[in-house]
Amino acid sequence: MSDTITSALSGAQFAGFVTVSEGGLRGMITLRGDLSSDALARAVADTTGLDIPAQRRVTHAGAMAAAWMSPDELLLMLPYDQAGAMADKLAAALAGEFATVANTSDARAVFTLQGAGVCDALAKICPVDFSEFAQGDIRRTRAAQVAAAVWMSGPDQVTLLCFRSVAQYMFDLLCAAAAPGSEPALYA
Structure with a gap:
């Protein structure tokens, strides 16, 4: 057994139209x-x-x-x-x-999503009405098939919590939702 305590993904990051960062130990x-x-x-x-x-x-x-x-x-x-x-x-x-x-x-992993399109990225994977999601709001929901909690923790910033055992799956899922070229189309 190691005495070294590390976060689930050691600070993994991804930059798309939204930046996804593993939040470290919390x-x-x-x-x-x-x-x-x-x-x-x-x-x-x-x-x-x-x-x-x-x-x-x-x-x-x-x-x-x-x-x-x-x-x-x-x-x-x-x-x-x-x-x-x-x-x-x-x-x-x-x-x-x-x-x-x-x-x-x-027990949990923490991710921070930052950028103007953060709600658009999360709307792809979470059944939450993000048009009504204000700073300080939190929802327990699912991100694809994973239980999660999402908190509007700042302007254009969401903190997402999930079980540590699914941290890599969640990171990959968030990266796919935030990937360049997957931005939602704007309709006139």
């Missing part, structure tokens, strides 16, 4: 519980400084983000080296509450 904590609970909201705010996001939204401050994943699930994203300590701190803050905290940092 700390992730899955938090399950009653998202309307004052105790849960207080624990998240006290440990991360973030508010519970609204449905299908992401709140963020600096390198920390909280993503609404389902009515009883948040995904906290933070620097990789802080995930273990943050999960322990959050679990301690929620002791006695009906909630679970799991450090899931090594």
Whole structure:
């Protein structure tokens, strides 16, 4: 067993009409519980400084983000080296509450798509209405045959999360969707 921790694809990149980049190591904590609970909201705010996001939204401050994943699930994203300590701190803050905290940092791969055509590229592979997709929105969906979450993380920028086990497939899929010459035709 190696002590060296690496990301799924070691920073792979592709430049098409959209740039696709493997996002490297990212700390992730899955938090399950009653998202309307004052105790849960207080624990998240006290440990991360973030508010519970609204449905299908992401709140963020600096390198920390909280993503609404389902009515009883948040995904906290933070620097990789802080995930273990943050999960322990959050679990301690929620002791006695009906909630679970799991450090899931090594379970997923992260990709960043950048460029004016990012929504056009993703629309080829995801059943999401990207015309209504605003900065700070997140959707759990599929990218072709793979479960994924897509987050409009900046102007002309989407962060995509998928399971690490399908990282190479996802990268290849995203590259094909962003390849030069595959831009959508504009109709007058």
